[in-house]
Amino acid sequence: MASAAVDQGEVRADEGPTPASPSGPGYELIGKSGVKIIDIAAKGLEVTANSISGLRVEPLPGPSAFVKPKSIYFQQQTRKRRWDMVESHPSVSILLYHKGFKAALLVRQFRPAVYVSETKRVQLEEGPTATLPLTGAFTYELCAGIVDKPGLKLEEIAKEEIREECGYDIPLQSIRKLTSWLSAVGISGARQTCYYAEIDESMRAGRGGGNLVEGEEIDVVALPVDQIDKFIMDESIPKSTGVI
C-alpha cells in the first residue's frame, strides 16, 4: 500500500482545536485505487507494521477466554449430522461520523487471524513460498469491542470502546442503535450490534489507540464521505464486514 502524508494544514483549517497527536493529522493514500484517508495520528501504516515480529502459529494450547471449539450433533430429517463451531463473544460496533472531518471514523489494527488466512490465500494463488506483507493484515474496521463484561449495557460497552479506541468521550444518550447482524454464521454465529454516534474534536478526551495493558495498538483514521464508495469496492484494502 502506498502511504503519503500531505496537506496537513488543509485538514486542520476547518477543524478548530488541534487533534491530540503532536504531529497532527495528514492524508494517506491507501489501496490500489488510492483511497484518500485522514491518518489522525499521522504515523503511517508502514511504520506501524514494523512493530510486528516473531509471528508463529501453533494449535490452541488449552482453554481460551475468547474462543471455544465445539462439535454439535443433531438429526436433520433422518440424517445424523455433526457441525463444528467456535463459540465466541457477541460484540458491539459503532459507526462514528466525525462532523469536523465530514468523515467516518475508523480504526486500523493488526489482525493476526487475518494474517494467517490471507497468507494462505496468497500462497494458494501465487505459490507456497509467497508471503503477505504485514500491512495486508492491518484491517480497517468500525470501532468495536467484545461483550465480555457482565452487568454493562451494550450502549455502555460502545461508549467505553469509543473512549478507549478512538479517544472521544461522548454522552451515552447520543449513541443510537442502528441494527445487529450475525457474524461468521458457518463457524460462530455471534451477534454484532451496531450503533451510530456523531463526534467532533470538542469531545476529544485522549489519544485513543486502545488498551495498552491488553497490548492493543490501534490507529484511528477518518474516511471522508466522498471516499466511501471507492473504499468499499477496493478489495486490496483489508476490511471487516461491519465497515461495509
Ligand SMILES: Nc1ncnc2c1ncn2[C@@H]1O[C@H](COP(=O)(O)OP(=O)(O)O[C@H]2O[C@H](CO)[C@@H](O)[C@H](O)[C@H]2O)[C@@H](O)[C@H]1O
Ligand atoms: N481471539 C483473541 N485472542 C486473543 N486475545 C483476544 C482475542 N479477542 C480479543 N482479545 C483480547 O481482548 C482485547 C479486547 O478486544 P476487543 O473488545 O477490542 O475486541 P476486538 O476489537 O478484538 O474485536 C471486535 O471487533 C471485531 C471487528 O468488528 C469483531 O469481529 C469482534 O467480534 C469484536 O469483538 C483485545 O485487544 C485482545 O487483547
